[in-house]
Amino acid sequence: MIPYKTIIQIDRSSKQALYIQLTNQFIVLIKKGRLLPNTKLPGSRTLSELIGLHRKTVVACYEELILQGWVESVPQKGTFVNKNIPVIQKQKLGDASRSKKEISTGFSFTIDPILDRAFPQSYEEDFIYINDGVSDGRLAPVNEIAMIYRKLSSKKSIINHLGYGTTYGNGSLRESLVTYLNETRGLNITKDNIVITRGSQMGMYLAAQLLISNNEYIIIGETNYSSSDTTFEFSGGKLLRVAVDENGLDTNAIEKLCEKYPVKAIYTTPHHHHPTTVTMSAERRIHILNLAKIYNLAIIEDDYDYDFHYSHAPILPLASHDKNGNVIYVGSVCKAVAPVYRVGYLIAPKNFVDECAKMRRFIDRQGDAVLELTFANFIKSGSLDRHLKKVVKIYKNRRDLFCKLLRNELEGYLSFEIPRGGMAIWATLNKKYSWSTVSKIAKKQKLVIPEWQRYDMGEINHNAIRIGFAAYNETEIYEFVKRLKKTLEIVKGYENN
Amino acid sequence: MIPYKTIIQIDRSSKQALYIQLTNQFIVLIKKGRLLPNTKLPGSRTLSELIGLHRKTVVACYEELILQGWVESVPQKGTFVNKNIPVIQKQKLGDASRSKKEISTGFSFTIDPILDRAFPQSYEEDFIYINDGVSDGRLAPVNEIAMIYRKLSSKKSIINHLGYGTTYGNGSLRESLVTYLNETRGLNITKDNIVITRGSQMGMYLAAQLLISNNEYIIIGETNYSSSDTTFEFSGGKLLRVAVDENGLDTNAIEKLCEKYPVKAIYTTPHHHHPTTVTMSAERRIHILNLAKIYNLAIIEDDYDYDFHYSHAPILPLASHDKNGNVIYVGSVCKAVAPVYRVGYLIAPKNFVDECAKMRRFIDRQGDAVLELTFANFIKSGSLDRHLKKVVKIYKNRRDLFCKLLRNELEGYLSFEIPRGGMAIWATLNKKYSWSTVSKIAKKQKLVIPEWQRYDMGEINHNAIRIGFAAYNETEIYEFVKRLKKTLEIVKGYENN
CATH class of the missing domain: 3.90.1150.10 (Aspartate Aminotransferase, domain 1)
Known part of the structure; x- marks a missing residue:
């Protein structure tokens, strides 16, 4: 018999029930091969005396081990380690030395240099x-948001929002955003054109995954928002770069690329180009929309700082001039409120929005409806405007x-x-x-x-x-x-x- | 001169400033070709009288149009529509009839039948x-969670959590989960082994994207959790199915497949197989771990209902027996609390966790640190246990x-x-x-x-x-x-x- 008294260590201060502690220690002994298949376990009375636990605890432990299949009870004979337990593979370095080192994966995977950015x-x-x-976190209306969150959570109706729900995002938030965006950005959308995302990054990710697959071309600025470079490359896209001058992306260069390559999409931040901050000129706005129509391009318009303009009225997004369904408009309230609240949107023709909502199901199942409701309220009440x-x-x-x-x-x-x-x-x-x-x-x-x-x-x-x-x-x-x-x-x- | 008085419609009840309304209407006129390049605009006094707006409003509008590049001011001559504005492409169906119909995308994309599930x-x-x-939403501790959320949000220290942060998830939550999971699941992990996800679905998605690319093999049950089928197929994986009987996945069948195909991973729900609810036997647990070691497989262990056991103690996950870094363990508090709170985790060797955290950056940038802190508190205080x-x-x-x-x-x-x-x-x-x-x-x-x-x-x-x-x-x-x-x-x- 192995020295149970020394080996078995029970921690009476632990939250874990005594019989479960005991069970798990037996499992370890079996797995490590210290208790081999067919070994007879001590009778419950014997073990109880040996290790100073109540006999009922030992009985519960044995029952548990039987249920889990580690041991078998043979009538009139006793309890035995299951004869079918295969001996676990020995590790090359041995348990003790191995456990002190950091274990790496026992399988291979590609460290993608693209993601290293x-x-x-x-x-x-x-x-x-x-x-x-x-933005300055010190100015974020975090208290007001938390108060709305708390108030909504204490309402009886919150129950309808706690389970598995739609992947399009909360209905009230979609409605509030439709009104808000139509009013402030000159859009002309309905609820069918919007899917709620976790910030504009997720909007960009969804668009990239659905549009760009292996070696398809996407046009971006020579200087560009680096996260979008990565997002499109991770999706398998090939980047074609065009110059950016004081009027934004060079649309003549875009036209030339479209003549030469089967371009799928353009990524652009026309309001203030990221990173150079220039605003795309009116001429180029019309030019790029025309090119999109001619070449059936998707324009992924990332309007990350529309809300922040100081010297003049904001310039309406390309999406507000898009009559042909070429623009996928992504934005968020993260910059306006605080990055931690990952509330954004993707706006596009309904057939594309539907596909995004389907894909979303497999990324993170759905959004946070309580937070989304909170923001619906925050927008509707005029707090966002203020x-x-x-x-x-x-x-x-x-x-x-x-x-x-x-x-x-x-x-x-x-x-x-x-x-x-x-x-x-x-x-x-x-x-x-x-x-x-x-x-x-x-x-x-x-x-x-x-x-x-x-x-x-x-x-x-x-x-x-x-x-x-x-x-x-x-x-x-x-x-x-x-x-x-x-x-x-x-x-x-x-x-x- | 076009009939400005009839065409221009100002809504004095709108939130939008008058001069912006006016500006946007001019832009539409220019884009529609009703105001052609080089057309002279009426003087500000004339227009002001025509449409009944203050002259200052008209001046502000013209300044805005100049700033945006739609018109040019020629000294001593007046204000002219920019000669370089290209005429916008006419639509096939004409504006009016088109705008009443639902617009589809002007670009092509593949509707993926896999996502239709x-x-x-x-x-x-x-x-x-x-x-x-x-779970039953009516039992969710939504009020308690909202109270913690509100309280945390009113603390001064919340400021540190509002901005762009780590993609590993909030540090306190990672610490609380490490303790909680080590205690309840017999794991032996540190903070380096955990990345916070939006529910187990995101854990599965990250693992699929990083492990399985075009036509790589993954083994699943003949009956299986259908979302995981889709997640792996969307990632490009080929599914190999093995039978499931009263002891869980047939590990002998897995062994045969591994001999025949270069299998990359196995997806399994050993605690209670989804959908059949059977528990994987001890023998097969050891067998599957041994196979993973021999064939360098990743085992994606989805422990979706570990917390819910009625007749016996829970069976420790494969992850608790994994000494070779083969197991990627995904779980969440969604089932335990309420699905709306998308708080989950992926546990794996550090090198894989690091890659997940990098990839996460491009999906949704980061998690919701306020909610994550709330859950750290909820777990640490013992509320989750209760x-x-x-x-x-x-x-x-x-x-x-x-x-x-x-x-x-x-x-x-x-x-x-x-x-x-x-x-x-x-x-x-x-x-x-x-x-x-x-x-x-x-x-x-x-x-x-x-x-x-x-x-x-x-x-x-x-x-x-x-x-x-x-x-x-x-x-x-x-x-x-x-x-x-x-x-x-x-x-x-x-x-x-």
């Missing part, structure tokens, strides 16, 4: 991080201060156009310097310039990055400019030596 | 719907009543084993009848048997479906059995005539 980050206090244009009015004013002031200070303090180092909206500037570094050096020196000034490579996936050496201003308050803007100036002065010093 | 449903009152084993204890007791009673009534009332029609846990039975209809006929007759009894086809994707004609019991209270169980009995008696009457 996820650029993970960690944050340290006291550091200022350059972001590519995010919130936007408030933050747009603040961000405009921040833009003005930020641009003024950069112009005054960093002349000769950085050049940029004052953006008419959005949350970031497109800052070109004097060719004498490189972001690579600047980012190294900046770190010593507690200023982090992450991911600067991703702004030049087309490798045209523009020497520019996006610098978000909206998330910094006045004090932080001064501090940011101070640190960047110090950094650039040090870099200049190096150059001169 | 999404089986959409709608609900009518007074009808009883057969489900495949869902809730489970409560509902398991209720579901056990429902199972007992349900099975007793079915046995008493429907003998000769239906046969089934009493499941040891879970939320559904696997009910085989007497071969004399078919679910096709039964479901037609049932509808007249206000009883809906949806999606019965999906239980036999392997087409082995087992004539069985899952019937969920957990969502019905006592009254509803009696009513359900009454309607089903009536239905079957009618069907029997047909057969006898």
